[in-house]
Amino acid sequence: MRKQAWVGGMLAWALLGSGTGLAAETKMPPGLTGGWGGARGLLFEMGVALQVRYATELAFNARGGKGHALRQAGQLDVGLGVDLEKLAGVKGGTFQFTFTHRNGNNLGADMELGNLQLVQEVYGRGNVGRLTQLWYEQRFWDGRVHWKLGRVTMGEDTADFPCDFQNLSFCGAQPGNLVGNYWFNWPVSQWGTRLRLDVAKGGYVQLAAYEVNPRNLDPSFYLGRFSGATGVMLPLEVGWNPKFLGGTLEGLYKLGAWYDTSNASDVLLDGEVRSGRYGAYFVARQQVTHAPNAPNQAQRLNVFVRLTHTDRNTSNVDSQYTAGLEYTGVFGRADDDVGFALGRTHSNGRYVTSQRLKRLQDPTTRVPGTEYLGELFYSLRATPWLVLRPNLQLIRPGANEDARNVIVLGLKGALSL
Template structure:
């Protein structure tokens, strides 16, 4: 709702977004992988008909040099994310590295928490973003409407900055960003290979660096061109599911004359699991696991890699169809599940 048109309040809007999230996770059903889902939609955010996502107000000043957002929001749109990462279908990088979304202090579409975010542009190509968010493992729950205070475990404070240059006569866009998030919650160390009492610590840190840069322009749209991208995310190792993730990618949008919205996307992502994270796949009792001297020790996850390739075909106004191919090395991170090839298709219809 644009309140400048309704009550003559300039540059003030309110937003409510709800989505349909019915479905199951292919990764859990077929890959013994509960971490990286090949699908963007089905099985994420709760198997429900309607899921409430955003419910927030936003005020802008000085021609959008200062923007304040408050309400049911998330770090996802502002920290360690990019819409370019969602050209491919898989959730390894869409629209942020999977390492971030597995933490309680980082919520992203369709999960939201009570938030307040301030973004300031000291100069046109630079920005600084400050955010404060409640920490809630539920992140709105199955339907996005569970806002109960009993589930709040702490607060997450975030700071990030970026540089968005435009090079040369062909206006080659770039986005360079760095930042960190600190969750004050109490976290348990997952020491699955000992009988010692669970240890706890306060605080979990997410730090990241990421970039994308257009190397060659193909057309008039801001993203029409040959683009390289990459990034690295680290999460406090002892209490994280994924402690480290690195990714690289290349996108070529509008490469064929007469088809300005067709796009090719290729990404490769490598993930390192936190220590003592159990693999979903477990052999039968008594099998030789990681340590021949400890046959009853749970099978742990260690590392996993994913390649994702897609080609988006722009059929017409508002209609896009994108066949997608993914290959998983070490699904679930244990090395005991066979590598898997996945074929899919992503369709967008906008009326």
Template sequence: MQFLSVRRIDRSFLRGLAVCVLGALPLRCIPAAHAQVLDNDIGSAPSIRVSTPLPAAAPLTTSVPPFSQPEALFPNPFGLTKYLRDRGVNFLFDNTNEFAGALTQPTPGFRNYRQGASNAGQYANELDINWEKLAGLTGFATHVITVGRYGTTANRMFGDWLDHASEDYGGGGNVAVHLVLAYGEETLLGGRVAIAAGRIPLASDFAASPLFCNFMNGSMCGRPKGITDSNYMPGYPASTWGFRVRGRPTRSTYIQTGVYPMENGIYAVAQHRTGFKFNGANILGYTIPVETGWEPVFAHGTLPGHYKVGAAALDEPMPDNLFDSDGRPYALSGRAPRMHSAGWESWVMFDQRIHHPKGGGKDAGITILTGITYNDPHTSLRNYVGYLAFLDRGFWPSRPFDTIGAAFTYTKIDRGVSLTDGYLMDVGKSLPNHATGIQGHAEVLEVNYAIHVCRGVVFQPVFEYYFNPNAQSNLRNATLLGFKSHIEIL
């Protein structure tokens, strides 16, 4: 069997590996009392704010919620970090690298498929400013995140276009600096109301959880892939103009909604390569999401949970996945698909820590995650996506910050897409969605072990298994081994 070939490893892997090795050399790389974990990195800050209930005795006085301050390799170089944070300025810089290589050979007969390895990753900057401290604007803060992404993803090598083997791939425009988000947020009534406006990735606030990126594959990390099934739904690192308001009627409940103009080509290089295109010339509709959640904390604060349900109305033109305007299959009539003026998406998500070891740290224990996203069956590719996962942190007393994880996702392709594939194959035409066979369902299994190497450094060996790549039964299942590394530099 042909194994991983060095010549097939993207050069970006070597750059990412160099960053990891050089970053781990200083003597500063020592154990810490509060260790870096993968659910507290750049990009997770919006979902962390959603997932944080009010304190037990929350005052009505307004203040800016604390900024994310993950453990870093260089926590306070030359005293600069403390100096800035004391004055309301929070700057973070990190690198995430994801490598995956196929152990199995791809399906024969496709000249573009091959066995090999790939590497993808990103470096990211986050700048949070507390204008209450800096300029006396009570409760007001701004948030900016930029990234630079590199590399490619291994799943394309064996014919899969549904779920990236490395989540940190795509959307970055292949530029040195890509704007992910830039918005202002006003907090009122002691955190009971939060209003935000600016360039915002909708899926960073809605259907979001910081726990998802304890995994590497794109069916889980970021958000369950069904949430961004529409070509216009902005998910990290893409964003649109947006307005969002969140209210917390009780300590452990919230409801949030917003209005997000949808832009054509949100993931395309032509329109959004750098993310700095701010005009609205390509706006073609609006998305209005609504989500409500319950965030209980059981067992004297050691067993937190998050239960949420939501939906989004998509007021934008979308093609039917089966019929033309006369109600006939467009694959047979040769006409354009029927256009719908609106669509919808929905989701139900739960996570609950079910065990906390005696004497374990604040984040230690076993957490179960499950949920489902369900989309408009007339316009979607993924009719629904379900997932089940677990995380166990601190299961070895001598390794209190290590985490073992397992996740399984199931993707059901909409019936209209499957029928269209069959009709097109019958008449010898090419299929949509990069398909080379009828799409039906796909599953992805991931098992990983995140090792807290030292302060600010996490290294995670990863096993991935793809059932029915690209939701096609004519493609061989694929086995991948790899790793994810995260270095919080500042």
């Protein structure tokens, strides 16, 4: 299932970062600019993968907010992945560099939709260039032990999830969607290391350590912060990658928990400081159909479920549940997909109480609640290097209990150069 994140959905890396990186690709990625006179293929055979991609997300609020508007948000990725075993004979070694630059506007903020989760997941963390990945990974013990070190994003290895949908609720590592004030997903990197052990029958266990440093959110380019850390994030994850019915139905199941050693303010009690922040998550992806005699061998149905809970002392949002399905091979087109998902994001009751108390003093204070949403998309692989993904989002906003229901028409696209 980890490889399917690239094969079944190219947008995963292009839009948010699936965590595989260019060095992990098994074939030369397609591109608008072609093979560069054979140089691109030659470099790839040598173990060097070069890629430039641009992702864009258009969103129009047909209903909700203070009026109608169309907004665009985008991201440019420049990546270099190196298979050091091919290039230099370093068995099991890979290197990854990724630079990203985000641009555009946030429809939710501009039109005051009152949403908890972005309707354009690619927006966020500032319109600025960032060093998103700069890490080295080494495999030992016949490839069963994986050790990674460098500038990494938390969600590329921990609770990682593809980014096929446009609403943030269904995209990337779910904990970062809830506690983004200290769990930094793509494109924000931090110093970190991850040790993973593959065990029998498709299982694995991994432990990671990430620097928690608010300065990593500064809207400026930097190679790495060396001061300002408030603590260390320590996530533990166990997973299982089973293959049922003779290996034809693949799944991936993850259960994890994290602890951040940083101190944080209590969301209800003024002046109260809590020692440590924590949470837990579950991710399940399962292929449920296989069509061995169909003309389109890629035809399949995949389903997913994700659940995350955070601690109620320090988190404004304390849980998120999502579930959905994606069908590949629509209308006989091997690379076209259709997807549908439902989600619920719940504001912490203690935080809601604090906002209601503030509203007694300031009537303009917004009181949050629970956000419900659904998204439907059709993904058209127009060419090997261009994906277009129109989508429809129906949202009951959760950041403002007085907000109207929202309908968003979107278009997500990725172009590989």
